[in-house]
Amino acid sequence: KNQVEQSPQSLIILEGKNCTLQCNYTVSPFSNLRWYKQDTGRGPVSLTIMTFSENTKSNGRYTATLDADTKQSSLHITASQLSDSASYICVVTGGGNKLTFGTGTQLKVEL
Amino acid sequence: DGGITQSPKYLFRKEGQNVTLSCEQNLNHDAMYWYRQDPGQGLRLIYYSQIVNDFQKGDIAEGYSVSREKKESFPLTVTSAQKNPTAFYLCASSLVFGGGASAQHFGDGTRLSIL
Numbered sequence: 001k002n003q004v005e006q007s008p009q010s011l012i013i014l015e016g017k018n019c020t021l022q023c024n025y026t027v028s029p030f031s032n033l034r035w036y037k038q039d040t041g042r043g044p045v046s047l048t049i050m051t052f053s054e055n056t057k058s059n060g061r062y063t064a065t066l067d068a069d070t071k072q073s074s075l076h077i078t079a080s081q082l083s084d085s086a087s088y089i090c091v092v093t094g095g096g097n098k099l100t101f102g103t104g105t106q107l108k109v110e111l
Numbered sequence: 112d113g114g115i116t117q118s119p120k121y122l123f124r125k126e127g128q129n130v131t132l133s134c135e136q137n138l139n140h141d142a143m144y145w146y147r148q149d150p151g152q153g154l155r156l157i158y159y160s161q162i163v164n165d166f167q168k169g170d171i172a173e174g175y176s177v178s179r180e181k182k183e184s185f186p187l188t189v190t191s192a193q194k195n196p197t198a199f200y201l202c203a204s205s206l207v208f209g210g211g212a213s214a215q216h217f218g219d220g221t222r223l224s225i226l
Contacts, residue, residue: 032211043217043218046155046214046215046216061172091149096209097209097211101155101210103151103153104153
């Protein structure tokens, strides 16, 4: 069964600190992996997309990594800001272009 | 600005009532989707449409219906047969179907509650 597991479920950090969110998947065959940011009461917005051959991709203060061998991805947030408070969702595309969504990591950045 | 507009933002349903959630996009995307989001669960696919006048059931289609008469519009009806409709509903679109290089663009959702 295709699954995407994210950890931690929730996280609280101080403004200016770094953090790393994890995504493990069992989706096969693998096509790509996306990270989305979802603000409270809003729809998700795509941050990055990783294909099989890509190890690292950055989008400003967001850096995603992918290890296709171990089926793990991480999203690293550098110098966190209050506006980073959101849910971060990992989505894996498998066979037939079918998407499997993780349950998300709820991040709160505090002063 | 191009995007997806969902309305209303909040909706209340009475027992035995059908309600319709609106989704309009001006991105010229062929594919459109409806998802349901519940606390502690990943997004679940209700229905999708790869092209106008065509739509397919997703993983949790029971109690829901859709139409795709125009490329820009993909309304979702929550029927009285859906016994647990309280959730956050998200509409999305993409240039082509699925999760390829074309990202899905999401609307800002409709929160449906039972009166």
